[in-house]
Amino acid sequence: MNSYVIYSKAQLKIQQMAFVLVALMILFGIIALLYSSITLRSLAQEASSLNEEEAKEVVRMLSSTSEFISSNCENCIDLDKVLLLKYRKAYQDFWNLDFLRIEKLYPESSEKECDLSNYPDCSTITLINKENFGSPSTAFVSLCRWEGYQKCELGRIYASGKSLN
Amino acid sequence: MREKKAQEEIVGFIAIVLIISIVLVIFLAIMLRNNSPELKESKEIYQFLDSSFHYTTSCAISYEPNYLTLSELIEECKEGLSTCLNEQDPCANAQKTIKSILEASFPASQNNAIKGYEFNSIYTLSEEKKDILNIKEGNCSRSSKGAEILTSSTPGTISSSLKLCY
Numbered sequence: 403m404n405s406y407v408i409y410s411k412a413q414l415k416i417q418q419m420a421f422v423l424v425a426l427m428i429l430f431g432i433i434a435l436l437y438s439s440i441t442l443r444s445l446a447q448e449a450s451s452l453n454e455e456e457a458k459e460v461v462r463m464l465s466s467t468s469e470f471i472s473s474n475c476e477n478c479i480d481l482d483k484v485l486l487l488k489y490r491k492a493y494q495d496f497w498n499l500d501f502l503r504i505e506k507l508y509p510e511s512s513e514k515e516c517d518l519s520n521y522p523d524c525s526t527i528t529l530i531n532k533e534n535f536g537s538p539s540t541a542f543v544s545l546c547r548w549e550g551y552q553k554c555e556l557g558r559i560y561a562s563g564k565s566l567n
Numbered sequence: 568m569r570e571k572k573a574q575e576e577i578v579g580f581i582a583i584v585l586i587i588s589i590v591l592v593i594f595l596a597i598m599l600r601n602n603s604p605e606l607k608e609s610k611e612i613y614q615f616l617d618s619s620f621h622y623t624t625s626c627a628i629s630y631e632p633n634y635l636t637l638s639e640l641i642e643e644c645k646e647g648l649s650t651c652l653n654e655q656d657p658c659a660n661a662q663k664t665i666k667s668i669l670e671a672s673f674p675a676s677q678n679n680a681i682k683g684y685e686f687n688s689i690y691t692l693s694e695e696k697k698d699i700l701n702i703k704e705g706n707c708s709r710s711s712k713g714a715e716i717l718t719s720s721t722p723g724t725i726s727s728s729l730k731l732c733y
Contacts, residue, residue, distance in 0.1 A: 422583060426583070426586075426587075429587060429590075430590070433591075433594055437594065437597075440598070455609075455610045455611070458610055458614065459610060462614055477618070507671055507672055508622070508667065508668050508671040508672065509667075509671075510671060541611070541614050542611070542614040542615040542618040542619075542672075543614075543618050544617075544618040544619075544621035546621075550632060551623075551632040551634065552623070553634075554621045554636065555623070556618055556619055556622055556668055556672070557618075
């Protein structure tokens with residue numbers, strides 16, 4: 403035996419309205435989700451770029467330590483001093499780093515690791531180079547040396563290690 | 568009577584479509600506003616400017632080897648009173664040096680991440696402003712990072728800024 407449910411006109415209208423409201427809620431929900439995901443992604447990007455900038459700042463602060471600093475200017479690295487540090491094994495664990503390199507950027511010179519025989523006609527001085535050092539943070543620095551007068555060039559310092567993370 | 572009911576339904580449907588369209592337009596407007604070109608402050612560029620300004624140039628004014636740093640050379644260019652001992656013009660020397668440093672540090676081209684750059688040096692004394700150097704390379708229409716460095720040049724200040732465009 404078939405049974406029939408008879409809906410009144412008003413009930414049908416309410417049902418129709420409810421469907422429309424649910425559809426609208428779903429639509430607004432999707433829009434809100436999309437917006438929040440975009441906002442969160444940009445926040446994450448901002449946080450990572452802030453971390454990167456902080457690491458750069460820490461790396462640059464290395465150039466102000468007494469082992470590196472040039473006597474005549476702030477944030478300038480004394481390249482003569484750094485070359486001598488390269489041959490002091492005691493400094494290998496001094497900064498608690500896995501990688502530490504200084505590279506001359508401008509004026510460009512032959513791409514060679516500096517040693518006592520080719521200095522200053524070289525481009526890099528690597529002080530620490532342990533295995534699996536990861537991706538190094540880098541900062542611009544001024545590289546100064548004595549040539550009868552103080553001569554400064556443009557360079558970069560690269561450092562990597564757990565103490566920087 | 569039936570036709571009138573159908574008309575009412577269509578009006579309701581149009582109203583809903585309109586509401587949704589307005590919401591979508593607002594949402595798109597917010598998204599597009601975020602994508603407009605913007606200039607972000609960059610510590611890396613500040614460090615670059617600071618380090619570059621210590622660079623020893625090939626210009627000496629009084630005697631050799633009293634060579635000027637890049638920041639002193641820009642100041643000498645602003646004064647416009649002296650010539651380098653090697654008979655180069657301080658402004659031309661500064662322009663050439665900055666261009667070479669920028670090319671070595673941030674090579675700009677359409678195939679690289681950096682599409683262009685803009686370097687400006689402006690002397691400011693209270694309300695008065697004077698352009699000292701202006702170096703521009705590549706396309707700078709999209710988002711960019713930049714920094715500004717101030718150097719004292721009695722009685723005013725020299726403001727040098729660099730903008731890298733991506």
